[in-house]
Amino acid sequence: MKIKKVAVIGAGTMGAGIAGQAANAGCDVLLLDLPSDGQDVNALAQKGLDRISNPADPGIISAAAGARITVGNIRDDFNKLADCDWIAEAILERLDLKKNLYKKLDAVCKSDAIISSNTSTIPIKLLVEDMPLAFRKRFAITHFFNPVRFMPLLELVAGEDTDPAVMAVLHEFCDKELGKGVVPCRDTPGFLGNRVGCYAIQTALHTAFEMGLSPQEADAIFGRPMGIPKTGVFGLYDLIGIDLMSDVATSLVSILPDGDAFHAVGAKLPLMENMIANGQRGRKSGAGFYRIKDGEKQVINLETGTYEPAKNLNIPVANKAEKEGIIHVLEADGHYGDYAWSVMSRVLLYAASLVPEVGDNPVAVDDAMKMGYNWIKGPFELIDEITPDYLIGRLESELCVIPDYLKQAAGSSFYDTESSLKAREYGGGFADVVRPDGTLRFNDRRKTLTPVNANSEASWYNVDDVALVEFHSKANALGAGSMSILEDALETVASKKMRGLVVHNDAQHFSCGVNLNAVRAFFEAEDWDGLDAFLNHFQQTCHKMAVAEFPVIAAPVGLSLGGGFEVVLHAKQVICHANSNMGLVESGVGVIPAGGGCKETLYRWIDKKNGDVTAAAWEAFYALGYGKTASSPVHARDLAMLRDNDRYVNNRDRLFSEAMAAIADPTEQRDFSRDPIAMAGRDEFAKMVKWAEDMHAKGKLFAHDVFVSTEIARIVT
Structure with a gap:
């Protein structure tokens, strides 16, 4: 069975997000919610669609994806579910409401339609206990994480009667089409992510x-030093919503x-x-544990409940742990x-x-x-980092009861990387860690490799005779060390006639x-020569990527900005993740792209404008x-940042394997040979400068913006 048409019932944050991701995958989607009084009976579903269409926080990758979503309501449009292949329920976490909905679905949906719930707490056994066997066979839990487009985890839970064929269809669809990292879970309370994640958050909080x-202190420790996002615990509570996180904790307790x-x-x-009662519910309300007032960041005093100016904390042991490992903060006095x-x-x-x-x-954990x-x-990778013996020893000194599974790792580890990645x-x-066909995580592969060359900013590895360059500084910011590793990899591939080069992490x-x-x-330092x-060196290294006589692939995920995007621009092919965000943002900090990005932007707009150099120069100037x-x-x-031979994949776990396949079959590679062009010239340059000066006169640009714009105009004309 192929899933082509999807319905989502419940257009709240999660339901709308699921609908958006299904539309991103190319499916036609029906998004239903309760009918509304007033002029627009579909107002609730439309609100969900509007939310994921917001350019500031898009749940859809394009307007075309948004156009695949039809909104409706469960009173007037319920019969439209009859031709849907998958119906995802994402309504309130109330068992009675869900059970009532399932009975109605059973009467309307076609016999082979798959039905699932996005519940994060209710066991599947309870959800379908009143349903006939035929319904139970095609029912599962598909628990997404918020925001659905960007969070890769999907917990997939089968019931006692769920048909394995149904699970196989859902697993493949959610993996390949929705781009999710599918983790099969047992029907246990909280499944995996929230069971461990909420415990960690609540423990850090209490x-x-x-x-x-x-x-601030708690977030500085329970954050980057432990390999956890910088929001820590209090910042995460504010991000998710203090009221919502409290409800999740209460639900797990129950x-x-x-x-x-x-x-x-x-x-x-x-x-x-008290904070919830006072409306201090986190970022969505403008105040939580943190707030911005009159341009000043403030933090709540946990004893008095009043706000105080936030401090610029510098905790040396936290900085050391972030750079060198969690053990340094665990052992700190x-x-x-x-x-x-x-x-x-x-x-x-x-x-x-x-x-x-x-x-x-x-x-799975x-x-x-x-x-x-x-x-x-x-958690188990962290135990291996500090060693099971260290953890057991300290816990025993505190008279803690040691779980059997932790005892089994004494003197050893939870993962073995000697020849291939195995798990205890x-x-x-130990048994091999098995991923779905076509899935290849570099993090898995790296554990079995030794870098050919490395420094604090980057490393490169020989992966099946392909040079894999990985940036790993803070925010993967690029410095001289990053570019020296990239240059060394390029030169080694050329001198040793390796198969090609991939830049990825x-x-x-x-x-x-x-x-x-x-x-x-x-x-x-006024070191202008330096x-x-x-x-x-940065520019010439990027240029070496473009003129290399072997395949060069950039396989980015997440943000590729500024100099990072200039590296991407010089690959012969880009295979990126569907959630990639890219662009040359240097003008925002008062400087100009200097790694070849200005030149590439102009050339690509010339291609997009079918050789009209003047029109391309203006597009490049604005961009x-x-x-x-x-x-x-x-x-x-659309913005001429990617070429026709560049493409994207929905699942980031398939990005590395796609890049390696493109090295093996380089037919999609595109070189950078170009004919000479006649530049737009002095007249267009003068017009651009005049435009910048006029914008300054209107108060829309600062004086330095005019200076930067003038130099950009000089380059593109």
Whole structure:
């Protein structure tokens, strides 16, 4: 069975997001909600569509995707479900409402339609206990994470009677078409992501209150030093919504068994109950644990409930742990070290205690935390980093009960990388980590490799006679070290006649641009020769990518901005993720792209304008001057940022394998040979300068913007 037409019932945040992702995959989508009083009976469904169509936070990759979504209501349009292949339910987390809906669906939907629920808490057994066997066979839980377009995790849960063929169809569709990292889960409370993730958040929250840490201090420790997003715990509460996170915690308390460790950290805190009552619900309300008032960032005092100016914290042990590993903050003296150990030791202990209840090895738990909560390493990968013996030793000194699965790793590890990536099975022994066909994560492969050359900013590896260049500085900002690694890889591929080169990483973002702190250091030192040398090397290295006599692939994910995008621009083919965001944004900080980006922008607009150099020069002038960015590969093609031979894939876990396949079959590669062009000339240059001066006179550009615009105009004309 092929899923071609999708219906989503419930147009809230999750339902609309699911509809948007199905439309992104090319499906026709019917989005239904309750009927509304007034002129627009479909107002609720339309509100959901409007939300995912917002350019500031798009849940769809293009206007064409949005056009595939039809809105309606469950009173007037319920019969339209009869020809849908998959119906996803995303209504309120109330068992009675869901059961009533399923009975109506059973009467209308075709016999082979797949039906699923987006529930995050209700066991599948309860959902379908009143339904006939034929319905139960085609029912599953498809638990997405918010925002649906950008969060890769999908937890897929089968019931006792779910047909394996139905699960296979859902798994393949959600993987290949929706682009999700599908994690099959057992029908256990909270499944995987929220079971561990919410426990970690609640533990960090309650411990901060108990130990007297401020929100800023807690977020500085329970954040980047542990390989967790910088929002930490209090910032994450604000991001998700304090009221919503409190409801999730309450829901988990209601469904987890009495002896579960979550109950110790699941209770509501008086300050937070007062905040919710006062409307301080996080970013969506303008105030939570943090707020911006009169341009000043403020943070709440957990003892008094009043706001104070936020501080610029500099915690050396946190900085060291972020660069060199979590062990440095776990072993630190003082309250920061105590907080880090108290929180993370319990989180790791909790994760280990869930095996074999939730699964027989660590892979699913680690995948869920990396894909659903953006952790760099999962709990068991973190245990391997600090070693199981270290964790067991400290826990035993505190008289903790050690779970059987953690004991089994004593003197060893949870993963074995000697020849191929293997994971420890409960009860003993290792088994290969198996991914779906076509899925290849570089993070998995890297564990079995040694870099050919590396520094603090980048590394390159020999992967099946292909040079794989990976940036790994903070935000993957590019400096002299990054470009020296890229240059070395290019030269080695040429000299040793390797098969080609791929620039890729499994981080959240490809590269946020050149390291501006390094550039600033040149200015402060008045080292103009050093600055010229750095920029020349950057530009020449990018140029070497373009003129290489072998396949060169850029396979970016997330943000590719500024200098990072200039690297992408010089690949002979770009195979990017569907959620890639790219552009040359240098003008926003008062500088000009210097890695060949201006030249590439002009050439690509000339191609798009069918050789009209003047029209192309103006498009390039606006693109570079405004620092335009593309929110998707489809948008990028419209802005002449991607060429016709460039393409995207929906699932980032398939990006690396697609890039390697393109090296093996380089027929889609496109070189950079171009005929000489007659530039637009002085008259167009003068018009551009006049435009910038007029915009300055109208108060829409600063004086320095005029200076930058003038130099951009000089380059493109």
